[in-house]
Amino acid sequence: MGDIIDKANKVADVYLNAALSHIKIETANNVTNCIDCGDPIGAARKHAAPYAMHCLECQGYNDKDKR
Template sequence: MITRSELGLLQQSLCERRRDLLAALQGEYGDLAGARPPEVLGPESHPDETASRKARDELRTALARHDFDELQQIDAALARIAAGRYGACVECGDPIGYERLVAAPYTARCVSCQTAFEQHRATRK
């Protein structure tokens, strides 16, 4: 069971990370969502330049997707805090260790349930 002060620290950490992710998604990756016009390469562009640009865009898209996924996990964790269910595994209801929550404050599952979840997901691919 986590204490009230530990919960406050974890909530603060979640809110700070959320703010950082929103800034990155709106700033660094804003053009991926149409907030900024993308850099246009003209027809005279070298094929290597075009391929390099495509690889860079794919990497930025993957990074933005990762950040967005983390943002969703943070929002779910904040909702669990508001509902009084934070710190309990969403699968089995057992407490999630404070050290695990410090390492990843948006963690929703205990180690056992997370392992089973990942194994199940891996077999579906």
């Protein structure tokens, strides 16, 4: 019985993760100002990276922090 429950939980996780990803993408599409500094995200950046949530400068800082 536990095996069936484990499989059901894995399937539920897949659907939940897909739904959350969709919500994140829809939210990011509607972001027009940088979530860090509040400056507008340039039209060229949004065209090149539609899901961008940071202006180019803040994205550069975030990328450096991840290294």
